[in-house]
Amino acid sequence: MQVTRRWVALSGAAALVAGCSGGSGGSAVQIEEPALRPQPNPRYDAWVESFYNRATSRGITRATLDAGFRNAGYLPGVVERDRNQTEFSRSLEDYLAIVASPEKVAAGRSNYQSRSKLLSEIENRYGVPANVVTAVWGMESNYGARRGNIPVISATSTLAYDGRRGEFFEKQLISALKIIQRGDVPASRLVGSWAGAMGHTQFIPTTFEAYAVDFRGDGRRDIWSDDPTDGLASAAAYLAKSGWKRGHLWGLEVRIPSGFNTSVAGRGNRRSVASWTSIGVQNAKGGRIPDFGSAALLLPSGASGPAFLVFRNFDAILRYNNSTNYGIGVGYLSDRIAGAGPLAARFPPDKYGLTIRDRQEIQSRLTAKGFDTGGSDGVIGPKTEAAISAYQSQAGLAVTGRPSAALLTSLR
Numbered sequence: 001m002q003v004t005r006r007w008v009a010l011s012g013a014a015a016l017v018a019g020c021s022g023g024s025g026g027s028a029v030q031i032e033e034p035a036l037r038p039q040p041n042p043r044y045d046a047w048v049e050s051f052y053n054r055a056t057s058r059g060i061t062r063a064t065l066d067a068g069f070r071n072a073g074y075l076p077g078v079v080e081r082d083r084n085q086t087e088f089s090r091s092l093e094d095y096l097a098i099v100a101s102p103e104k105v106a107a108g109r110s111n112y113q114s115r116s117k118l119l120s121e122i123e124n125r126y127g128v129p130a131n132v133v134t135a136v137w138g139m140e141s142n143y144g145a146r147r148g149n150i151p152v153i154s155a156t157s158t159l160a161y162d163g164r165r166g167e168f169f170e171k172q173l174i175s176a177l178k179i180i181q182r183g184d185v186p187a188s189r190l191v192g193s194w195a196g197a198m199g200h201t202q203f204i205p206t207t208f209e210a211y212a213v214d215f216r217g218d219g220r221r222d223i224w225s226d227d228p229t230d231g232l233a234s235a236a237a238y239l240a241k242s243g244w245k246r247g248h249l250w251g252l253e254v255r256i257p258s259g260f261n262t263s264v265a266g267r268g269n270r271r272s273v274a275s276w277t278s279i280g281v282q283n284a285k286g287g288r289i290p291d292f293g294s295a296a297l298l299l300p301s302g303a304s305g306p307a308f309l310v311f312r313n314f315d316a317i318l319r320y321n322n323s324t325n326y327g328i329g330v331g332y333l334s335d336r337i338a339g340a341g342p343l344a345a346r347f348p349p350d351k352y353g354l355t356i357r358d359r360q361e362i363q364s365r366l367t368a369k370g371f372d373t374g375g376s377d378g379v380i381g382p383k384t385e386a387a388i389s390a391y392q393s394q395a396g397l398a399v400t401g402r403p404s405a406a407l408l409t410s411l412r
Helices: 042-057 062-069 077-084 090-098 102-114 116-126 130-141 150-163 166-182 206-213 229-241 271-279 311-320 324-338 356-368 382-394 405-411
Strands: 013-015 029-031 251-255 297-298 309-310
Touching: 042 062, 042 150, 042 166, 042 309, 062 077, 062 090, 062 150, 062 405, 077 130, 077 150, 090 166, 090 324, 102 116, 116 130, 116 229, 130 229, 130 324, 166 206, 206 229, 229 309, 251 297, 311 324, 356 405, 382 405
Parallel strands: none
Antiparallel strands: 251 309, 297 309
């Protein structure tokens, strides 16, 4: 069987990679970076031809395959991203400075208020609080601003052909084609991140198939359009089916006593609230700790940093992303969106002996001297490191690219 596709420049809204902003409207998508445009690859073409047989045996029609692959093709940039993912662990302090920045909190509160009617409907149906759904939306796509616009058929077929995680991505490709076949979205609008995460809530195709909902009953589960209704409802449905308990909290910030035995902390050590309070754990904001069943104590920054008591709903959040930072990020952002203040406890100094305020001052002073750090959130990333190096070179200092108390003194 001969499989044919047109190798054409795609037209429409411009955007690039996973997590980048850009709408999903229009008849097609423009990929500006050459490595993210379809490139001729005879071996990929042969793989697609063999895939057609496997897909039809899974119930995908020839018409769906032809529609899905009409403008699809091999994307070398997707393979590059898959093979060069940077593995790093960011401190919770840095993570929250990014995902729950003042700007992110303000945008969340604005969306929470402006879409209160919709969010209340979703909460009533699925039992997941409106502020939690809004926080997931903020974490996943910056409230819809970063939905991604790489064609999902091209991305998942490229990664399935590449083979590093071939079985996983072939499953995603089959599910993506089923989405087209069901009529949820036409092939031209089936777009997402380089790895196939899609829409307002960044569902991968298999998760979409299993959990996405048609909230208004119009016959389509549309998480791609500017209207976030189905995306937000799908996130709530996913959390509900992942074990979210209606009326329960995700967790809360607590305070531990001096000399506390930190060996009892960790997600695997669950106790009753009464047991935790009996050994000195207290609500950081005052009052009693609410009892929503067994809870785990998390000390992500050690005994001297913020502490959290988390309930079963925290585990439901982790079904989205099995990272403690992510779970706390969603919970904390949801609390801030609902009107809560910042954490009561401060984080300890970093490995350079600096607080976040020190790091923010370094960034603001560097920027004032003409060395752009890209902002002053206190997170030391590549741009800040480059600015530090440039300043150190100009000032005749040892060029390390690292922040320090001495650097801060020099900048003052």
